[in-house]
Each structure stands twice: as structure tokens, then as C-alpha cells.
Amino acid sequence: MKITVRRAYVFYAVILAFLAGTVILVVNIAMNGKTWVANPANRHLYSRSNDVVSAGPVVDIRGNILAETQGNKRVYNDDVVIRKAVLHVLGDTNGYISTGTQNLYSDSLSGYNFVDGIYTLKKHGVGPELVMNIDSEACRVAYEALGNFNGAVAVYNYKTGQLLCSVSKPTYDLVNKPDDIDTNPSYSGTYLDKVVSGLYTPGSIMKIITAACAIENIPDIYERTFDCNGEYVVTKGQRGVICNDDHGEGLTFEEAMNKSCNAVFAQIAIELGADKLKATADSMGFNSELYAREVRIKYSRFNPPANDKLELGWAGIGQSKTLVNPTHFLAIMGAIANGGDGYAPDRIYTMNGENTNKRGTEVMISIDPETARQLDYLLRSNIANEYGDSRFPNLEMCGKTGTAQITGATSHSWFVGYSQRDDLPLAVVCVAENAGSGMKTAVNVSNKVMQHFLNNPY
Amino acid sequence: MENEKKQPRFKQITVLFLITLFQLIGCACILLRQKDISAITIYTFLGYIAIEWIYMALGTIITGHDYFELEAIGFFLSGIGLTVCASFSDAYAYKQLFAIILGLITYLGVILLTKDVNLASKLRTPAAIGSVLILAANLALAQTINGTLNWIDLGFFSIQPSELVKVTFIFVGAVSLEKLLSQTSLTKYLIFCVGCVGALFLMRDFGTALIFFFTFILIAFMRSGDIRTIFFVCTGALMCAVLIFYFKDHVAARFEAYRHVWDYMDTTGYQQSRALIYIASGGVWGLGLGEGHVRDIYAASTDMVFALICEEFGLIMGVAIMLCFACIAFFAIHASKTAGSTFYTIAAVSAAGMMLFQLSLNVFGITDLLPLTGVTLPFVSRGGSSMICSWGLLAYIRMASAPFVPPEADPRPLPIRRRRAPRQPRQPMPAPPAPPSRRPMDRPDPSLNKRPPYVPPVERTGKGGGRR
Numbered sequence: 001m002k003i004t005v006r007r008a009y010v011f012y013a014v015i016l017a018f019l020a021g022t023v024i025l026v027v028n029i030a031m032n033g034k035t036w037v038a039n040p041a042n043r044h045l046y047s048r049s050n051d052v053v054s055a056g057p058v059v060d061i062r063g064n065i066l067a068e069t070q071g072n073k074r075v076y077n078d079d080v081v082i083r084k085a086v087l088h089v090l091g092d093t094n095g096y097i098s099t100g101t102q103n104l105y106s107d108s109l110s111g112y113n114f115v116d117g118i119y120t121l122k123k124h125g126v127g128p129e130l131v132m133n134i135d136s137e138a139c140r141v142a143y144e145a146l147g148n149f150n151g152a153v154a155v156y157n158y159k160t161g162q163l164l165c166s167v168s169k170p171t172y173d174l175v176n177k178p179d180d181i182d183t184n185p186s187y188s189g190t191y192l193d194k195v196v197s198g199l200y201t202p203g204s205i206m207k208i209i210t211a212a213c214a215i216e217n218i219p220d221i222y223e224r225t226f227d228c229n230g231e232y233v234v235t236k237g238q239r240g241v242i243c244n245d246d247h248g249e250g251l252t253f254e255e256a257m258n259k260s261c262n263a264v265f266a267q268i269a270i271e272l273g274a275d276k277l278k279a280t281a282d283s284m285g286f287n288s289e290l291y292a293r294e295v296r297i298k299y300s301r302f303n304p305p306a307n308d309k310l311e312l313g314w315a316g317i318g319q320s321k322t323l324v325n326p327t328h329f330l331a332i333m334g335a336i337a338n339g340g341d342g343y344a345p346d347r348i349y350t351m352n353g354e355n356t357n358k359r360g361t362e363v364m365i366s367i368d369p370e371t372a373r374q375l376d377y378l379l380r381s382n383i384a385n386e387y388g389d390s391r392f393p394n395l396e397m398c399g400k401t402g403t404a405q406i407t408g409a410t411s412h413s414w415f416v417g418y419s420q421r422d423d424l425p426l427a428v429v430c431v432a433e434n435a436g437s438g439m440k441t442a443v444n445v446s447n448k449v450m451q452h453f454l455n456n457p458y
Numbered sequence: 459m460e461n462e463k464k465q466p467r468f469k470q471i472t473v474l475f476l477i478t479l480f481q482l483i484g485c486a487c488i489l490l491r492q493k494d495i496s497a498i499t500i501y502t503f504l505g506y507i508a509i510e511w512i513y514m515a516l517g518t519i520i521t522g523h524d525y526f527e528l529e530a531i532g533f534f535l536s537g538i539g540l541t542v543c544a545s546f547s548d549a550y551a552y553k554q555l556f557a558i559i560l561g562l563i564t565y566l567g568v569i570l571l572t573k574d575v576n577l578a579s580k581l582r583t584p585a586a587i588g589s590v591l592i593l594a595a596n597l598a599l600a601q602t603i604n605g606t607l608n609w610i611d612l613g614f615f616s617i618q619p620s621e622l623v624k625v626t627f628i629f630v631g632a633v634s635l636e637k638l639l640s641q642t643s644l645t646k647y648l649i650f651c652v653g654c655v656g657a658l659f660l661m662r663d664f665g666t667a668l669i670f671f672f673t674f675i676l677i678a679f680m681r682s683g684d685i686r687t688i689f690f691v692c693t694g695a696l697m698c699a700v701l702i703f704y705f706k707d708h709v710a711a712r713f714e715a716y717r718h719v720w721d722y723m724d725t726t727g728y729q730q731s732r733a734l735i736y737i738a739s740g741g742v743w744g745l746g747l748g749e750g751h752v753r754d755i756y757a758a759s760t761d762m763v764f765a766l767i768c769e770e771f772g773l774i775m776g777v778a779i780m781l782c783f784a785c786i787a788f789f790a791i792h793a794s795k796t797a798g799s800t801f802y803t804i805a806a807v808s809a810a811g812m813m814l815f816q817l818s819l820n821v822f823g824i825t826d827l828l829p830l831t832g833v834t835l836p837f838v839s840r841g842g843s844s845m846i847c848s849w850g851l852l853a854y855i856r857m858a859s860a861p862f863v864p865p866e867a868d869p870r871p872l873p874i875r876r877r878r879a880p881r882q883p884r885q886p887m888p889a890p891p892a893p894p895s896r897r898p899m900d901r902p903d904p905s906l907n908k909r910p911p912y913v914p915p916v917e918r919t920g921k922g923g924g925r926r
Binding site: 014021034 | 676679723737738772773783784788790794795797803810815822
């Protein structure tokens with residue numbers, strides 16, 4: 001009898017296990033409830049045809065309605081071009097575009113929180129309004145400026161972190177989704193928001209990173225001069241790093257940057273070595289998971305080979321296996337423009353039915369202020385001395401173009417930059433796929449979008 | 459002394475009043491949603507509330523005390539189940555009320571039959587044979603009808619025999635091990651266990667088989683320690699091996715969704731994924747009765763009832779249900795300390811264990827913390843057999859806390875005497891003998907139940923005590 005009673009105490013362990021299970025269950029709900037509720041199988045939020053039946057409206061920063069629920073249907077902006085231009089940043093309700101706002105912030109649009117569940121939505125019949133920082137008109141400008149090229153364009157305010165424009169192509173119309181979207185090769189990658197999920201060979205914009213490393217590691221970099229004869233030979237008898245031109249002898253660091261001289265930058269990269277280059281790149285957010293607020297960014301990859309000097313030279317000028325993400329580079333531009341702290345591009349102005357923006361800013365990329373100041377000087381010098389301010393009238397632009405060579409196809413056209421004007425603290429990134437030289441398409445698109453903001457202050 | 463006795467009585471009425479209020483609110487919620495107010499709904503609720511009050515009143519009068527925590531929990535849980543049923547349809551409601559009445563009858567029946575341990579011993583063999591026969595009959599019938607279901611359809615009511623056998627399974631186990639039995643007797647018990655679990659294997663009722671297996675382990679553990687341990691371990695291992703061998707393919711196919719419910723959302727993970735979606739949608743306070751979507755899912759009022767309650771009553775009610783069962787389990791351990799005999803100890807702990815295990819399989823099964831096995835939630839799920847089983851199990855726990863005291867003239871060496879002996883040294887002060895006239899007929903001397911005088915009365919009369 002005594003033994004039996006004592007054994008009964010072991011039963012406490014069973015009860016404890018049970019209670020632990022209960023706690024795990026509740027914690028699980030608290031942590032994952034948001035995701036579960038947003039599942040398209042949830043009939044509180046979605047009809048059987050997977051339309052969002054009661055999510056709140058999505059509005060852009062100028063008050064234009066991008067998406068709202070009328071009756072049991074989700075309806076979108078009347079203008080087909082705007083629908084296409086904002087498709088990726090707005091997203092769909094079926095989760096095809098996983099980084100889209102309607103998917104990523106569906107908990108906010110449904111008014112979900114752990115305590116009330118979706119009761120607010122039940123009570124009002126519709127979820128709270130979400131205001132985006134996006135200016136849909138700017139998206140239209142960027143979309144049209146890209147013309148027939150695919151690619152990504154994004155603009156953000158480096159002082160506040162507001163993401164004002166974000167366009168990815170190829171795109172489609174949510175209202176009339178094409179039937180051949182899964183088979184037609186011209187729609188390949190259309191579910192991908194290339195601004196956050198795209199990875200491209202950077203080409204010469206990578207020289208900004210190499211320059212940063214040189215500034216930090218070669219004290220006499222400005223006193224030195226370099227020679228270019230159209231090719232930087234690493235090993236005698238073998239082909240070296242080809243330059244875009246024969247830039248002659250006696251180039252300063254600044255001139256090499258202005259002219260985007262491959263020979264000089266390959267030489268600098270090899271002198272710096274793979275370890276230092278990688279350390280600088282890593283400190284700027286390469287090779288690590290980055291988030292622009294709630295949006296996960298596909299991380300940029302930079303792993304220069306230590307024992308292959310030629311490959312290292314190519315990596316130093318943005319070729320080789322290096323891949324970068326547009327949002328990541330936008331934040332790097334923000335960091336340079338803002339004197340060190342690059343805020344995370346934030347597409348949300350207000351959500352959860354709040355009237356004012358309480359989100360503040362979040363640093364995504366941080367670089368040394370002195371390095372930032374010197375890079376700022378070099379990037380301004382690029383426009384003033386080489387590209388010409390006439391390409392960016394009234395913008396006081398700083399920036400760098402890139403022409404990323406792709407095997408077997410036309411190069412990608414890049415531009416990254418920002419305006420120094422106090423009343424226009426905007427940074428821009430543009431990549432136009434297979435559009436050739438950065439000086440052509442990317443500079444043109446960037447200028448058009450920036451002019452839009454200059455003429456239409458938000 | 460007088461204060462001490464009045465304090466719990468007052469509390470008990472308050473508890474019953476609150477439970478009644480809860481059920482009336484539930485009833486009002488259902489009526490407000492009906493287009494034409496249904497008289498049957500009203501009668502069902504009033505009938506149920508009447509049963510609660512009559513039970514408590516009669517119980518208080520007959521026993522002279524009002525320690526009815528267990529029954530209060532049972533009534534509370536059954537009331538939630540009844541409310542859920544009534545929110546579906548009137549037919550569900552009155553059938554569920556009928557099930558609760560059957561459950562109460564079973565409860566009282568089990569108490570009467572187990573009051574006398576000697577009588578219980580005599581009932582062991584018939585109960586064991588009866589159980590195996592029921593399962594065998596079920597196996598034969600179910601195979602001709604459906605092949606996988608373990609239901610016997612009686613027209614108005616369909617019965618799940620395995621539920622009823624749960625009650626006898628514990629009965630047989632506890633009686634068998636109460637006394638030190640001969641090897642042959644023990645062998646008979648093992649054959650019985652293997653027979654029960656085996657029949658469930660053949661019925662492919664994996665969840666119930668698991669419950670039986672767990673309970674078997676628990677009972678075996680409670681009374682192990684010699685050559686028998688080896689027997690039990692061997693049998694347990696054998697059952698495990700058979701279980702794994704027999705269910706290998708079946709389990710693989712059925713449990714593919716376990717921990718991957720979102721990958722099998724529209725097939726084997728359907729119920730679990732919906733349960734998670736809607737439990738989260740309900741939040742802490744729930745969406746309101748009838749406002750949920752779990753009720754559109756298959757088995758919403760039986761296997762899925764926990765998800766339905768979380769969605770419509772709120773997570774807080776779900777957690778409350780879990781805590782209710784934890785209280786029952788604590789009560790069982792506490793009561794087993796002072797139980798009249800080993801029979802009661804084993805029966806109470808294994809009954810509580812069985813309930814807790816079944817609850818875990820149900821709740822954690824639909825929420826994907828455990829594999830889904832399709833068992834019911836005791837007291838709450840719709841269904842007669844489940845309700846009968848739940849109340850039957852509860853009776854064992856009640857018996858451990860209120861052992862039968864035979865007339866003092868009875869010469870047999872009774873369990874209650876064994877109970878008194880070890881208690882003496884634990885009393886810091888000898889209890890003053892109470893006047894014999896005040897002793898209830900069938901209760902132990904109340905003076906024995908007194909706690910040491912230095913403990914404040916309020917604390918002493920708290921819940922969960924078996925030492926009264």
C-alpha cells in the first residue's frame with residue numbers, strides 16, 4: 001500500500017508533462033498565430049476562391065487606394081499601369097508574391113492580435129487601413145521609364161527610411177491575370193519582387209565597396225597614381241582584367257573612380273587581398289541575412305578567392321561570382337548619404353489602424369562616418385566631373401553607374417546614387433536587365449524618377 | 459468546528475451558482491441566434507441545471523457534507539459540451555443531455571459496485587470476460603458493417619464499446635493488483651490486457667489502443683517491484699513490438715502530416731491545420747458562440763471540439779478545460795494518499811492518468827504537438843459512450859477520496875483499518891474524539907479529518923483534499 005501511494009507521486013511527472021504541453025501550446029499560438037491566421041484556408045479572411053473578404057484597404061502615401069475590399073471582392077486601383085507598377089510591393093492575396101504587403105502584413109490588414117484574435121475584423125466587417133510610404137505615381141514613372149526592359153527600381157528617403165518607389169519587372173495585372181503566366185517565358189520571374197529578392201552581378205557599382213576598403217586600408221591612396229593601358233595583366237602571358245578603355249598613365253584614385261577604370265580597381269583589389277575586401281563587404285552587410293523591417297532581403301554574396309589573383313581582380317570590379325541585391329545597395333547608398341547610418345527601407349507608413357507613424361527608423365547598414373564622407377566626395381565627383389550634372393538637372397546627384405557583364409547576353413545596366421539636396425534626401429537604385437551600359441538606361445530611369453519627386457514633393 | 463463545516467458548504471453553493479450562471483449565459487447566446495426560439499433548447503438547459511442542483515442537494519442531504527468538487531468539475535465540463543451540442547442542433551442537445559444522465563447513472567453505479575472491495579473482487583472475472591466479449595462482438599459486427607469503425611449502431615444511439623471497456627479495464631486492473639495474486643491469476647490479467655489492446659489493434663482504433671496501453675503501463679508501474687515486474691515489462695515490450703509491427707505502414711501513412719500539417723493542409727493535415735488557424739483566430743476571448751468556422755469541419759463537436767471551444771469561447775476557456783483536468787489529476791493523487799485500499803489508489807491514479815492521456819492525445823493531436831489519433835475530449839465531446847466513460851472514470855477518483863466505511867461490527871479486516879494506522883503519527887496533536895451521534899453513517903469519523911489546529915480554517919477547507 002505504502003509503495004503504491006509513493007508510486008502515485010510519479011504521476012506528478014505526468015501532470016507536469018501535461019501542463020508543460022499546455023504552456024507549449026499557448027506559446028506556440030502566441031508566436032505563430034499571426035502566420036496561421038493569414039493562411040488562405042482561413043474562412044474568416046478569405047472566401048472559397050481565396051479572395052480576401054475582409055482585409056483592410058491599402059493606401060499609398062498620397063492617399064490613392066491601391067487595394068480595398070468591396071463586398072466580398074478585393075478590388076485594386078483603376079489604373080492598369082499603376083496596378084502593374086505597384087504589383088510586387090503591394091503583393092497579391094494568394095501568396096504568390098510572398099514579399100508583397102498584402103501577404104506579409106496580412107495580420108495587420110486582418111486586425112489580428114493574440115488577445116483579440118480576429119475579433120476586430122468580425123466586429124467591423126473589415127480590417128484596419130494600411131498606409132504605405134509608396135508613391136504609386138512615382139512607380140508609374142519608373143515602370144514607364146524602364147520601357148521594355150525588365151529589372152528593378154527603388155527610391156527611398158535616407159533620412160526617414162521611407163521607401164517611396166519600388167518597381168519590379170516583369171509584372172502582370174492582378175485584375176486580369178494572364179492565362180499563360182506559368183508557361184510564357186516573358187513572365188519568367190514575375191512572382192519575384194526583384195527589389196527585395198533579386199540578385200544581380202553588380203559590375204562597377206561594386207567599386208564603391210572596393211574604394212571603401214582602399215580608403216580604410218591604404219593610407220596614401222589619394223597620393224598614389226596608377227597606370228592603365230586597357231588591360232591589367234596579372235600573370236604574364238595570360239589575359240588579365242580587361243578595361244573599358246585605355247585610360248593612360250598617372251591616374252589618381254579619384255580619376256580612376258570617375259572613369260570607372262577596371263585596371264586600376266583590379267590592381268587595388270589584388271593589393272588589398274581577399275580577406276580585407278571581404279571584411280569590408282561583410283561589414284556593409286554582404287553575406288548575411290538582412291531585413292528591411294519585416295521584409296527579408298535576399299542576401300548579397302561576395303566571396304573573393306584568396307589564391308586566384310585574376311579572379312580576385314575581377315571580383316574587385318564587381319564581376320566574378322559576386323551577386324548583389326538592389327535593396328541592399330539602396331541601404332548602402334543611404335548609409336553613405338546619411339553619414340554612416342543606412343536606414344532600412346520601410347514601405348509602411350501606418351498600420352494596425354493607427355493614425356500616426358510610430359515606427360521610427362531602423363539602421364540596416366552601418367559604415368564608418370569618415371569612410372562615408374570620403375565615398376560621398378568620390379560619388380559626387382563622379383557626377384560632377386565625369387557623367388555631368390546635365391544628366392540629373394537640379395538634383396545635386398552623387399552616384400555610380402555599373403555595366404554588369406553577363407555571359408552570353410547583353411550587360412545589365414546599373415545606377416546607384418542619391419541627391420545631396422536637403423529638401424530631397426532621396427537615394428535611388430536602378431537595374432535594367434540586358435540594357436547595356438549603365439550610363440544609358442539606368443541613369444535615364446533614375447533621373448526620371450528623381451525628377452518626379454523634385455516636381456511633386458510628397 | 460461549526461465554522462469549519464459551513465465554509466465549504468457556502469463555497470460549494472457559490473460554485474454551483476456560477477456554473478449555473480455560465481450555462482444560462484450559454485443558453486441565452488444560443489437562443490439569441492435562433493430565428494424561432496426553440497423550446498427544446500430551453501428545456502434541455504433547464505433540465506440539465508435541475509439535474510445539477512438535485513444531485514448536489516440530494517448528495518448533501520444523504521452524505522451530510524458537500525464536498526463535491528469533482529462533480530462540480532464534471533458538471534462544468536459536461537455543461538460546456540452540452541452548450542456546444544445545443545449550438546449545433548436540438549437533436550444534438552437532448553441526446554447529449556441523455557448521455558450526461560447515462561453518465562451520472564454510470565457514475566453512481568460504479569460507486570455502488572466498488573464501495574465494497576470484496577464485492578468488487580467478485581465482479582472482476584465477469585467484468586473481464588464481459589469486456590472481451592463486447593470487444594469481440596464489436597469486432598465481428600464492425601467488420602461486417604464498415605471495417606474500420608468501432609461503432610455499434612442501435613438506431614437512436616450508437617455505442618462505441620471501446621469507451622465502455624475503458625471503465626472495466628481499470629476496474630479489472632485495480633482489483634487484480636489490489637491483492638497479491640497467484641501467478642495464474644496474474645496471467646489471466648495479462649491475457650485480458652493483451653486481449654483488449656489486441657482487439658483495438660484489429661479495429662484499427664490506434665488512439666484508444668494507445669490509451670489502453672498507457673493505462674496498462676501506469677497500472678503495472680503502480681504495483682510492480684518483484685517477479686511480476688518482469689512479466690509486465692515483457693508484456694509491455696511485446697505489445698509495443700506488435701503495435702509497431704502491425705501499424706508500421708498504417709502509421710506511416712497516417713502520420714505523414716505530423717509536424718508537417720501545412721504541407722498536407724488539404725489531405726491528412728486538414729483537421730490540424732484548420733484547428734491551428736481557427737484557434738489563433740479566436741484569440742484569448744473568442745469570437746462568440748456560433749461565430750466560428752471550426753463548426754463547418756468534420757467531427758467539429760467530437761474530435762475537434764477543443765478547437766471549436768478555443769475559437770468561439772476563447773483560448774482562455776480552452777486553458778480552463780486543461781486546468782480542470784489537471785485539477786482532477788491532482789485530486790486523484792491527493793485522494794490516493796488516504797484511499798481506503800490499494801484498489802482505490804490504483805483505480806484513482808490510473809483513471810486520472812487515462813483521462814489525462816486521452817485529453818493530451820485529443821488536444822495536442824489536433825494542434826500538431828502529438829500525432830492525430832482521433833480520440834474524444836472527455837466530458838466535452840459529443841457522444842454517449844464517451845460521456846459514460848468519463849463519468850465512470852471519475853467515480854474511481856471519487857471513491858479514493860471517500861472510501862466506504864462498513865458498520866463497525868463487521869469483523870472482516872477491512873481496508874479502512876489499514877488506512878488509519880499510518881495516519882496516527884502524522885497528527886501533531888491527537889484529535890478530540892467527536893460524539894458518535896454526529897458521525898455520518900457511511901463516512902469515516904469526521905474527527906479524523908481535522909487538520910492540526912494551528913492551520914487557519916480557510917486554508918484547511920480548500921480544494922483537492924482527500925483527508926476529510
